Structures are given as C-alpha cells and as structure tokens.
Amino acid sequence: MNNFQYARATDVADAIRLLAADPGAKLIAGGTNLIDLMKENVERPTRLIDISRLPLRKVEETPDGSLRIGALVPNSDLAYHPLIEQRYPLLASAILAGASAQLRNMASVGGNLMQRTRCAYFYDTATPCNKRHPGSGCSAMDGLNRNHAILGTSAACIATNPSDMSVALAALDALVHIAGPSGERTIALTDFHRLPGDKPHVDTNLGTGEIITAIELPPRGFAQNYSYLKIRDRMSYAFALVSVAAALELEGNAIGGARVALGGVAHKPWRSLEAEAALRGQAATPDHFSHAADLLLQGATTRSHNGFKVELARRAIVRTLTQAANATPQSQAHKKIA
Amino acid sequence: MNAYVGTPTSRVDGRAKVTGAAKYAGEFPADRLLHGFVVEATISCGRIVRLDTNTAQQVKGVLDVLTHANRPPLADKDEAWKDEVAPDGSPFRPLYDDTIRFNGQPIALVVAEDWETAKFAATLVRVEYEQHGFATDLEGERSNAAEKDKPHKPRGDAAAALAGADVRHEADYVIPTEHHNPMELYATTAVWDDNGKLTIYDKTQGVQNVHKFLCGVFDKKPDDIRVASPYVGGAFGSGLRPQYQVVLATLGALALKRSVRVVLTRQQMYGLGYRPMTIERVGLGAKSDGTLDAITHEAIAVTSRYEDFARNDTGWAEQLYKSPNSRFSHKLVHLDVSTPCDMRAPGAASGVCALECAMDELAVALKLDPIELRLKCYSDHDQSENLPYTSKQLRECYARGADAFGWSRRNPAPRSMRDGKDLVGWGMATGVWEALQMPVAVRIVLTSNGHAEVSCAASDIGTGTYTIVAQVAADALGLPIENISVRLADSSLPQAPVEGGSWMAASSAHAVLAAAEEVRKELLGLAGKIPGSPLAGAKLADTVLIDGSIAGASDTSRAVSIADAMRHGGVERIEKEKLNQFDEDKKHARNTHSAVFAEVKVDEELGVIRVTRVVSAVAAGRILNTKTGRSQIMGSVVWGIGMALHEETVMDHRFGRIMNANIAEYHIPVNADVHDIDVIFVDEPDNRINKLGIKGLGEIGIVGVPAAIANAVYHATGKRIRRFPITLDKLLD
Known part of the structure; x- marks a missing residue:
C-alpha cells in the first residue's frame, strides 16, 4: 500500500472539485474493493476523497413512479428496503447473491458499480495485464481463463465485471445519475460500463471529476415474474461463473415483455435486445427460452478454460426464465438451486 | 475413576478463546515493539543481482531493511537448519544468499516502528534479478519422476497378476496442490530483553522443535531463547516445521536489539508449505468373484529442488484389502517451488482418495455393492508386515454407517435416483490412518x-x-x-x-x-x-x-x-x-479406521453439486471427549467436502506464480455448502495399544471423505471425475 492524502468531501460539489483537481485521486465510500486493491498495490491513489458522509443515502419515490436510490445507500439496506423488496425483488435478490453479509453492509450502491474485475492477473502486479498496466499484455488470454469473458471480449482483455447488482440493474433499465464539473447528466446503466476494446483500463464511461449521485429505477419492476440465478463454484461467497437476471411480463402464458441480463460472461452486464424482442409475444416455453439463449450468446468466443460457460449460460438462461415464468424465483437463502 | 474421560466435556480454554483473552503469537505485547514486513521474490528461479533498499530505508519510521547482504550471522551447515521433522535435503534458509529457489521466497525484511510503515516501505524495495529457466508443472515434468524410496516391499508379481486378472481397473487420479489456510496468520513476536535473551511467541505445532532450531540457526545456548505458543488458531500440519517468519523476526530482534513482530499476510502464507500435487496411479485386478489378485499404486508427487518431501500415499491397501500380489511406489518430481509439507492426513488423504475411487470403479465393473467388495477383500492383517491389529472395528464401521445412512435402499444403477431436477448419488469409501504414540x-x-x-x-x-x-x-x-x-x-x-x-x-x-x-x-x-x-x-x-x-x-x-x-x-x-515411553510392540499393527457415506444432489442441467448428507463412522479406540472428538470429525468432513469439490491451488506455470493466493479465490466450503453431518464413534475397546486404549482422531476424519463424495457424484451422474476438485464444468459435457 502506498502513502496517500485523505480528504473528506463536505458536499457533492466539493467532492467533484477535489476529484477534478487531482488526477491521482479516488473516491472512497465503503472501500470494500478499493482498499483490497490498494493493499495489493494495484490501485495507488495519491489522495482518497471520503464521500461516505455525503447526504446520498435516501431511497425516494419520484412523481412519475420511479425510484431514486442515493449512491451511498449500503447494499444491505437496499436489498432489504421495503420498496425494493415489493417492487423490485429482482434487484434485492441479485444484491443478496453477491459477496457476504459483512461486505454488503459496507458496500455502497455507487461503489458496487465501480468495483473492478477479479481477474487474478489484474490483482497480481508481477504479471502483465492491460487493464492494470496498459500495453503490457493480457496474461489471461493464454493463461488461466476459466472465469473469463465469452462475450464482448477484445484482443486486449477478457476480464469480466464481477457485480451481481449491476446485472439486475441492467435488466431493470436503471439509469445512473452523475454529477461532474460540467453539471449533471443521466446515462443508462447499460451504457455505464464499457466493453474492453483497446482501452481495457477504462471500465466505465464516467468522465474526469464525475461522481455517481444516484441510481434510478423506472416504474416497471417485474415483481411478479422474475428470478436471479447465480451459478458459482460454491453456494455462497464466490463470484459468478454465469449469472442470469430474468424478468417477464406475462399475459396468460404469453410473454408481453422480457428482460434478460447476464453476469460473469462479459466486461459489463450483457443484454440482447434482439433476444428480448424474440421472446415478446411468444409462449413462455423452454423452446422459446432456448432460442432467446442462442440469441443472447451469439458471437460467444472462448479460450482454453472457459468453453463450458457457453453451454452453462444457455442452460442457466432457460432455467432462470422458467423460474421467472413460474413465479418461483431462485431463493438466495436456501442452500440449493431451485 | 472416569468422571471426565469419555464424556462430552466442554473445552477448558473455550471461554478464553471466545472472549479474546487467549493470546496468539502475533498478539503478545512488548516494549518498543518493531514490526517487520516481508518482501518476496517475484521470479521462480535465479539470482538477485541488485537489491536497492535505499528509498525504503529513508522512509520515516523505518529502522532497517534486512537482506542476505546485511543480516546478522546465520548457521552455514544444513544440520543446524534441519528441524525435527525435516525431510532429506538441504532446508531453505531465508535471507541466506542471493539465490531464488521459488516464487514468493522472502528476500528482505523491512523493519519499522509500525506495521503500516513497514508495509509501505516494502513497496519501495527495488530488485533486479538474473532469471534462470524453471519448471513448476508436475504433469509437464512427469517423465522426470524418480523413485524416492520403497515404503513397502512388493509382494508376489503384481504386474503379471494385474495383466492376467479377470477384471482389471487401472487409472490416474489427480490431486491438486492444496494449502492449509488456518484461520490464524503465521506470526512471530520476538521479545528482546535487556540481557539479550529472547522470548519467541511463535505460531507453531512444536515449541521445542522451534527452540532447538533457533538455537542451531543463531548459534545460541538453550537458555538464551524461550519459545512459547500457548494458543494456535489452526495449523493442520503447516506449523510442524519452523516457518520462515520465526527466523526473520529473530533476525530482526538480533540486528536491532529490540523486540520485533512479523505477521505474514494471507497471500504470503501461500509461500509456505502445502499438500503436494500428486498423480496417483492405481491398478486393481480381481477375480470374477470379487477377491483381489493384484494391487498396484504409484504416486508421483511434487517436491522442491532442495528437499525430498515424500509421504505414504501408497500402501494403505496393505492395511485394508487382501491381495496376494502388490506393488507400491512413490516417485518425486523436483520443481522450482517451495517444499511441500504435511497437511491433515498427509499421504493418506490423497492416496486413499485414489484407492477408494478405484475400489468403487472396480465394484461397478464387478457389479458388486461397494461395501460387499470391501468385505470380500477385508484384511484382518496388515499385510506389509503380516501383523494382526491391536484392534480393528472397520466391519462395524461399515455396518453402523450403512445402517445410519440407509445404504440398503440404494439403487446401484447410476442416474437411477432423483429428487426433482437433481440427480441423487450415494457413495461410500473407507478411511484409514495410523495410531501413533x-x-x-x-x-x-x-x-x-x-x-x-x-x-x-x-x-x-x-x-x-x-x-x-x-x-x-x-x-x-x-x-x-x-x-x-x-x-x-x-x-x-x-x-x-x-x-x-x-x-x-x-x-x-x-x-x-x-x-x-x-x-x-x-x-x-x-x-x-x-x-x-x-x-x-x-x-x-x-x-x-x-x-x-x-x-x-x-x-x-x-x-x-x-x-x-x-x-x-x-x-x-x-x-x-x-x-x-510406550512399550514397543512389534507384533501388532496400530491403525484407526472409518467408513464414510455421502449423499450428493447434482443439478442435472447445471452441474451444481451439493453434499446433502455425510455419515462418518469412526473406529479410533477410546474417545476421550465425545464433544471435541465429534467436532474434530465434523471439521474433517467439511474439509473433505472442500477437497472433493473446491480446493485447488492454481499456478500459472509460465510465471511459476500461484494465482489464487487468497481465501476469496482459493475456495473452501462455506456454510451454504455444508448440510447434515452425522458422526458415529464405533466402540473399539483396545487394551493392547496402550493403557487407556487411545488411538487419536486428528487425521482419520478427512480420509475417505473426498472419495465417498466422488463416488456419490459418479452414482448420481454416471460420470467418473478423476481430477480433483470436482467442479461443475467437469460434469457439463
């Protein structure tokens, strides 16, 4: 860990000012990922700007029926918030599938969006990694890549985004509210994270000096027919090999609307509008789910160890959509896959 | 007479432990205590050409950066470095010279007024290496395996008997490298007193071993050093040999004439010992009636370039199964890695896992119930020395375990039992360990x-x-x-x-x-x-x-x-x-035994495996404390679940670096992976082994568990996974 300055932001404008003034500065809220990375010398901020006391902890209904979630709401508080449990249980479920109770208590909503990949090479400063050290090469490409991406990869990077919460947010068409030196703006969650391309060191489309102030959930919460299924190497406290957030609007057995987002397969939560369109108007049957899975996984590319993810994702998509259609969502408390 | 022995007495140190009153090695206070942080090599083989510690030295609060170039004297003879359980070879000497023998080797100790300063300054140490070629991949170097020794005399002509057997099964089983990951980090507090004497609080499984070692390494008289380790937060074999942090803390205290504490990070602990990866080749030849004609077992194991670490992986069949012909061998491959060390049931956990999976495969080939096969081959003698046992209630373990598990309701056909989307599998295996004193x-x-x-x-x-x-x-x-x-x-x-x-x-x-x-x-x-x-x-x-x-x-x-x-x-x-001192009894073999039964439920589409039930029936003489004893076996079963499904130290052989050196990515079972565990202690009166009839429980609980689970996975899915751990991707084709 390097030595660094510490500053406590007095308000959002102060945080932006401090951040814009020092290109080596980082924001810190829960610190559940940043501190780890600092201990490993992967992140070496010159200054930590503590935003944990800023007044961004509210969950508020807006006049149009949306829900605005302050960036500093702890993951646990959000998962157990009555409005989330009732209107957006998909989000609650995805949050509870992630990390551990202790980490969820510390981690903020904004910080969850900012967490970095768990690629082992990214963490090990003794090995090349384009994300950590641009231009040094990707060790995972021809190395240990069992946990790596199969969609949206580039020649420079095959890392995955580790968040569960973001996968549900992507499925729910969440918006990210951002404040920065040139004012406020809002972007879709699905546009917030980037694919690696030739700049894998840039995870998000957040600009210099910008900070996440809130997440907004549109009114449609898919509270009847949803499921979040996370497949991993043990039943808790492991990152996803593949995860699926599925949400359906059913009219009888016919699909009125569908959302499917994948985690553990790409540098960002993965959605396919084509797959969702193909489901619309169809009966909620395994065949149609399977077809949607094919569309979602179009263009998947695999490396030496992660080939299994394509078939695993296909089966997980069908299972999750079936759970959603049957209104039997995956429990995150039971010690089994339903 | 026996108010306490044999009863479920609560731990006498339980309160001290749960209230924090129990002090561990890294917690003992000392006046003007200094803190050391270890700098590790990032190459696998070579030489340090330049070690620049100037910038680190200049950090406020740093007292010294100890390296091979400026350290106090260390013994130069191997004898001084050989502790009571050292294997053959030339033990590793931290900060001794400029040679790099393995990735993660300690190359400097930054000593500062506080831990954070030492850790920061450690990032400022600059190293230039001369890199040499290296090899860390056991499977890639398998052809270089050489016989270490022959722990068991061959009996008969096993090769010929295997070739001519009515039914033959021969296969490789691969057990990966595993790390102990005890909860307590490796730590030493070396307390310097004004007379120049040292009290060493060390995380170790043997204070007198460490004491003798330190006296030799630092050329001290026995009275100059005292070693204490009143509480140990798990060790599982990793603390049998003195670990390098005890040398570094002592070096620091001698160099600076102050008390020094060195606590390793979780990541650094992956540079200590480990269960060596092994390729276990087991051959079983049987007559069509299910009696064995031949047993062969060859283990190929990793060790370092500088020590021959070898344990008894093979030969356990001599205790378990009658066969007129047998051959066992243990081969080593020397690689550019640190020396492995003992890890719970060393040798047996790996070797018996392979043997018991092979027995299950043989039972399938013979169309015999796995217990029936084991009873047909049951050995009342240890065949290696042709000795009867002081006691052996393994038959009773099979019977009691099978009864508690409900084994008689098992449909032997793979994929025949279901629970909704899950395939249900029931498997069993035998466990065996030594009863040493x-x-x-x-x-x-x-x-x-x-x-x-x-x-x-x-x-x-x-x-x-x-x-x-x-x-x-x-x-x-x-x-x-x-x-x-x-x-x-x-x-x-x-x-x-x-x-x-x-x-x-x-x-x-x-x-x-x-x-x-x-x-x-x-x-x-x-x-x-x-x-x-x-x-x-x-x-x-x-x-x-x-x-x-x-x-x-x-x-x-x-x-x-x-x-x-x-x-x-x-x-x-x-x-x-x-x-x-125990009377030497050369007329009997002394062993503990177990029969382990496991139920798995495997999601047929997704390959997700759950171990929903384990019954472990153990015969281990008199159980001194049924409460702590039961906990001991339960903990072992949980570890066995990890060995079967989760644990694997993953190395990138291009770098010779461990890529999951932390307990987020090195998976062990979490609560959600653990379901019902039933421990049965089978009565095993033994008045031959010793006065109280005690055999010990530390290792027997894990032996057999991974194989029982692997056999259950086969029974559930029809897929035989011989490369551990059994992760879901291996079931998905």
Missing part, C-alpha cells in the same frame, strides 16, 4: 488445597489438548476438573514432540497418567505414615486417587484426603515429572 513428559504440581497444575511442552493446535489433559489429570488425581490448570506449549516445560500425526492425545494422556502415579506414590507414603492410617501397608497398585483423597482401589472408604496426607507430612506441594 510418542514419548512425552508431564509435570504435575499438586498443592495441599487440592489444586494441580499440569504442564507439558505439547501444543494445542485447536484440537483440544488442553481439555483432554485436564480430563485425564482430573480423573487420575481424583479432583474436579475446575481444580486442574494446564500449561502447554512453552519450550521450558517438559518434553514433547511436535503436535501432529494424531499422536498427541494418546501420548500426552499417558504421560499425565505416569506423572499422576508418581504423585500418588508420594501421597501414599505420606498417608501411610499417619497414625492409624486406613492405608497403612497398602500397595501402590491397590490405591486410587478419588474425590480429593487417596483410597483403597477395592474399598474407597479406606481413604485419606490429599489435604490430610500433605498436612501430616508437612508438605505444601508435590511436584512430579515423568517421561512416558
């Missing part, structure tokens, strides 16, 4: 108020030694357990070997008995001299200590209280120390 000395100080202090250098690595010593002493001295205080794990206390091999329960208990007998002898002398003593003329063998008195064994109403005896004799305290 070692010389241990115990000192008892009995005071006239009826309190006794029982002390011994043995460690309690979390296994419950404090508790069983207190139980045995309370019974032997006829005192309530609250009146017994136990002191352990200080090198100045009476002799004990490292705590390992499952030998400490039997060894320490009998040392307590021996010392207690000396106490009783003195009490009888005192009691007999009291005018009108009811014990006048009584023989020692006819007396017992009971209810705070010395009494006639057959008539306990003939009694003199300890207080009266000591008062009349004018004695305030009786202090007795006795070294217990």
Whole structure:
C-alpha cells in the first residue's frame, strides 16, 4: 500500500472539485474493493476523497413512479428496503447473491458499480495485464481463463465485471445519475460500463471529476415474474461463473415483455435486445427460452478454460426464465438451486 | 475413576478463546515493539543481482531493511537448519544468499516502528534479478519422476497378476496442490530483553522443535531463547516445521536489539508449505468373484529442488484389502517451488482418495455393492508386515454407517435416483490412518488445597489438548476438573514432540497418567505414615486417587484426603515429572479406521453439486471427549467436502506464480455448502495399544471423505471425475 492524502468531501460539489483537481485521486465510500486493491498495490491513489458522509443515502419515490436510490445507500439496506423488496425483488435478490453479509453492509450502491474485475492477473502486479498496466499484455488470454469473458471480449482483455447488482440493474433499465464539473447528466446503466476494446483500463464511461449521485429505477419492476440465478463454484461467497437476471411480463402464458441480463460472461452486464424482442409475444416455453439463449450468446468466443460457460449460460438462461415464468424465483437463502 | 474421560466435556480454554483473552503469537505485547514486513521474490528461479533498499530505508519510521547482504550471522551447515521433522535435503534458509529457489521466497525484511510503515516501505524495495529457466508443472515434468524410496516391499508379481486378472481397473487420479489456510496468520513476536535473551511467541505445532532450531540457526545456548505458543488458531500440519517468519523476526530482534513482530499476510502464507500435487496411479485386478489378485499404486508427487518431501500415499491397501500380489511406489518430481509439507492426513488423504475411487470403479465393473467388495477383500492383517491389529472395528464401521445412512435402499444403477431436477448419488469409501504414540513428559504440581497444575511442552493446535489433559489429570488425581490448570506449549516445560500425526492425545494422556502415579506414590507414603492410617501397608497398585483423597482401589472408604496426607507430612506441594515411553510392540499393527457415506444432489442441467448428507463412522479406540472428538470429525468432513469439490491451488506455470493466493479465490466450503453431518464413534475397546486404549482422531476424519463424495457424484451422474476438485464444468459435457 502506498502513502496517500485523505480528504473528506463536505458536499457533492466539493467532492467533484477535489476529484477534478487531482488526477491521482479516488473516491472512497465503503472501500470494500478499493482498499483490497490498494493493499495489493494495484490501485495507488495519491489522495482518497471520503464521500461516505455525503447526504446520498435516501431511497425516494419520484412523481412519475420511479425510484431514486442515493449512491451511498449500503447494499444491505437496499436489498432489504421495503420498496425494493415489493417492487423490485429482482434487484434485492441479485444484491443478496453477491459477496457476504459483512461486505454488503459496507458496500455502497455507487461503489458496487465501480468495483473492478477479479481477474487474478489484474490483482497480481508481477504479471502483465492491460487493464492494470496498459500495453503490457493480457496474461489471461493464454493463461488461466476459466472465469473469463465469452462475450464482448477484445484482443486486449477478457476480464469480466464481477457485480451481481449491476446485472439486475441492467435488466431493470436503471439509469445512473452523475454529477461532474460540467453539471449533471443521466446515462443508462447499460451504457455505464464499457466493453474492453483497446482501452481495457477504462471500465466505465464516467468522465474526469464525475461522481455517481444516484441510481434510478423506472416504474416497471417485474415483481411478479422474475428470478436471479447465480451459478458459482460454491453456494455462497464466490463470484459468478454465469449469472442470469430474468424478468417477464406475462399475459396468460404469453410473454408481453422480457428482460434478460447476464453476469460473469462479459466486461459489463450483457443484454440482447434482439433476444428480448424474440421472446415478446411468444409462449413462455423452454423452446422459446432456448432460442432467446442462442440469441443472447451469439458471437460467444472462448479460450482454453472457459468453453463450458457457453453451454452453462444457455442452460442457466432457460432455467432462470422458467423460474421467472413460474413465479418461483431462485431463493438466495436456501442452500440449493431451485 | 472416569468422571471426565469419555464424556462430552466442554473445552477448558473455550471461554478464553471466545472472549479474546487467549493470546496468539502475533498478539503478545512488548516494549518498543518493531514490526517487520516481508518482501518476496517475484521470479521462480535465479539470482538477485541488485537489491536497492535505499528509498525504503529513508522512509520515516523505518529502522532497517534486512537482506542476505546485511543480516546478522546465520548457521552455514544444513544440520543446524534441519528441524525435527525435516525431510532429506538441504532446508531453505531465508535471507541466506542471493539465490531464488521459488516464487514468493522472502528476500528482505523491512523493519519499522509500525506495521503500516513497514508495509509501505516494502513497496519501495527495488530488485533486479538474473532469471534462470524453471519448471513448476508436475504433469509437464512427469517423465522426470524418480523413485524416492520403497515404503513397502512388493509382494508376489503384481504386474503379471494385474495383466492376467479377470477384471482389471487401472487409472490416474489427480490431486491438486492444496494449502492449509488456518484461520490464524503465521506470526512471530520476538521479545528482546535487556540481557539479550529472547522470548519467541511463535505460531507453531512444536515449541521445542522451534527452540532447538533457533538455537542451531543463531548459534545460541538453550537458555538464551524461550519459545512459547500457548494458543494456535489452526495449523493442520503447516506449523510442524519452523516457518520462515520465526527466523526473520529473530533476525530482526538480533540486528536491532529490540523486540520485533512479523505477521505474514494471507497471500504470503501461500509461500509456505502445502499438500503436494500428486498423480496417483492405481491398478486393481480381481477375480470374477470379487477377491483381489493384484494391487498396484504409484504416486508421483511434487517436491522442491532442495528437499525430498515424500509421504505414504501408497500402501494403505496393505492395511485394508487382501491381495496376494502388490506393488507400491512413490516417485518425486523436483520443481522450482517451495517444499511441500504435511497437511491433515498427509499421504493418506490423497492416496486413499485414489484407492477408494478405484475400489468403487472396480465394484461397478464387478457389479458388486461397494461395501460387499470391501468385505470380500477385508484384511484382518496388515499385510506389509503380516501383523494382526491391536484392534480393528472397520466391519462395524461399515455396518453402523450403512445402517445410519440407509445404504440398503440404494439403487446401484447410476442416474437411477432423483429428487426433482437433481440427480441423487450415494457413495461410500473407507478411511484409514495410523495410531501413533510418542514419548512425552508431564509435570504435575499438586498443592495441599487440592489444586494441580499440569504442564507439558505439547501444543494445542485447536484440537483440544488442553481439555483432554485436564480430563485425564482430573480423573487420575481424583479432583474436579475446575481444580486442574494446564500449561502447554512453552519450550521450558517438559518434553514433547511436535503436535501432529494424531499422536498427541494418546501420548500426552499417558504421560499425565505416569506423572499422576508418581504423585500418588508420594501421597501414599505420606498417608501411610499417619497414625492409624486406613492405608497403612497398602500397595501402590491397590490405591486410587478419588474425590480429593487417596483410597483403597477395592474399598474407597479406606481413604485419606490429599489435604490430610500433605498436612501430616508437612508438605505444601508435590511436584512430579515423568517421561512416558510406550512399550514397543512389534507384533501388532496400530491403525484407526472409518467408513464414510455421502449423499450428493447434482443439478442435472447445471452441474451444481451439493453434499446433502455425510455419515462418518469412526473406529479410533477410546474417545476421550465425545464433544471435541465429534467436532474434530465434523471439521474433517467439511474439509473433505472442500477437497472433493473446491480446493485447488492454481499456478500459472509460465510465471511459476500461484494465482489464487487468497481465501476469496482459493475456495473452501462455506456454510451454504455444508448440510447434515452425522458422526458415529464405533466402540473399539483396545487394551493392547496402550493403557487407556487411545488411538487419536486428528487425521482419520478427512480420509475417505473426498472419495465417498466422488463416488456419490459418479452414482448420481454416471460420470467418473478423476481430477480433483470436482467442479461443475467437469460434469457439463
């Protein structure tokens, strides 16, 4: 860990000012990922700007029926918030599938969006990694890549985004509210994270000096027919090999609307509008789910160890959509896959 | 007599542990304590060309950066570096010279006023290497495997018998490298006193081993150094040998003449010992009736370039299964890695896993129930030396375990049992371990108020030694357990070997008995001299200590209280120390056994495996404490689940670096992976092995568990996974 300055932001404008003034500065809220990375010398901020006391902890209904979630709401508080449990249980479920109770208590909503990949090479400063050290090469490409991406990869990077919460947010068409030196703006969650391309060191489309102030959930919460299924190497406290957030609007057995987002397969939560369109108007049957899975996984590319993810994702998509259609969502408390 | 032995007595150190009163090696305070942080090599083989510590030295609060170039003297003969359990070879010497032998090797120790400063300054140490070619991949180097030794004489002509067998099964089973990951980090606090003497608080399984080692390495007299390790937060074999942080902390204290603490990070602990990766090739040849004709077992294991670490992976079939022909061999491949070390049931956990999977495959080939096959081949003798056992209730383990599990309801066909989307599999396996016993000395100080202090250098690595010593002493001295205080794990206390091999329960208990007998002898002398003593003329063998008195064994109403005896004799305290040595019995084999039954449920589409039930029936002589004993076996079963499904140290052989050196990515089972575990202790009276009939429980609990789970996975899915751990991707084709 390097030595660094510490500053406590007095308000959002102060945080932006401090951040814009020092290109080596980082924001810190829960610190559940940043501190780890600092201990490993992967992140070496010159200054930590503590935003944990800023007044961004509210969950508020807006006049149009949306829900605005302050960036500093702890993951646990959000998962157990009555409005989330009732209107957006998909989000609650995805949050509870992630990390551990202790980490969820510390981690903020904004910080969850900012967490970095768990690629082992990214963490090990003794090995090349384009994300950590641009231009040094990707060790995972021809190395240990069992946990790596199969969609949206580039020649420079095959890392995955580790968040569960973001996968549900992507499925729910969440918006990210951002404040920065040139004012406020809002972007879709699905546009917030980037694919690696030739700049894998840039995870998000957040600009210099910008900070996440809130997440907004549109009114449609898919509270009847949803499921979040996370497949991993043990039943808790492991990152996803593949995860699926599925949400359906059913009219009888016919699909009125569908959302499917994948985690553990790409540098960002993965959605396919084509797959969702193909489901619309169809009966909620395994065949149609399977077809949607094919569309979602179009263009998947695999490396030496992660080939299994394509078939695993296909089966997980069908299972999750079936759970959603049957209104039997995956429990995150039971010690089994339903 | 047995108020405590055999009962579910709660841990005598439980309160100290859960309240934080128990101090661990990295927690002992010292005046003006300094903190050391280790800098590690990032190459696998080569030489340090330049080690620039100037920038680190200049950080405020840094006192020194110790390297091979500026350290105090260290012994230059291998003998000094060889501890009590060192394998053949030339032990690793931290900060000795510029040679890099493995990735993660310590190359400098930054010593500072606080840990954070030392850690920061460590990032400023610059190293230039001359890199040499290296190899770390066992499978890639398999052709370089060479026979280490022949632990068992071959019997008959196994190769020919295997080739000519009616039914033959031969396969490789691959056990990956695994790390112990004890909860407590490796740590040493070296406390320097003004006379230049050192008290070393170290995380270790053997304080006297570390003491002798440090005296040799630093050329010190025994009185110059004391080593203590009163509590150990798990070690599982990783603390049998002195680890490098104890050398570094001592070096720091000697260099700076101040107290120094070195605590390794979780990541750095992956540079210590580990269960070596092995390729286990097992061959079984049977007659069509299910009796064995041939057993072959060859293990190919990784070791370092500088030491030959080898354990008994093969040969366990000699204890378990009758066969006229057998051959066993253990081969080593020397690689550019650190030396492996013992890890719970070393050798057996890996080798018996392979053997028991192979037996399951043979049972399938023979269309025999797996238990029936094992009973057909059941050996009443240890065939390697043709010896009967002191006791062997393995048949009873099969019977009791099968009954508790409901084995008779098993449909033998793979994929035949279902529960909704899950395929259900039932598998079983046998476990076997040694029942070893070692010389241990115990000192008892009995005071006239009826309190006794029982002390011994043995460690309690979390296994419950404090508790069983207190139980045995309370019974032997006829005192309530609250009146017994136990002191352990200080090198100045009476002799004990490292705590390992499952030998400490039997060894320490009998040392307590021996010392207690000396106490009783003195009490009888005192009691007999009291005018009108009811014990006048009584023989020692006819007396017992009971209810705070010395009494006639057959008539306990003939009694003199300890207080009266000591008062009349004018004695305030009786202090007795006795070294217990076990009679050598070359006419019997000594082993513990188990039968493990596992139920798995495997999601047919997704490959997700859950171990929903485990029944472990254990025959291990007398169980001293059914509560801590049960916990011991349950913990082993959980570990066995990890070995079957989760644990694997993953190395990138292009770099020779471990890529999951943390407990987020090195998976062990979490609560959600653990379901019902039923522990059965099968009665196994054994009056041959030792007076109390104790065999030890430390290792037996894990042996057999991974194989039972792997066999259950086969039964559920019809897929035989021979490369551990069994992760879901291996089931998905």
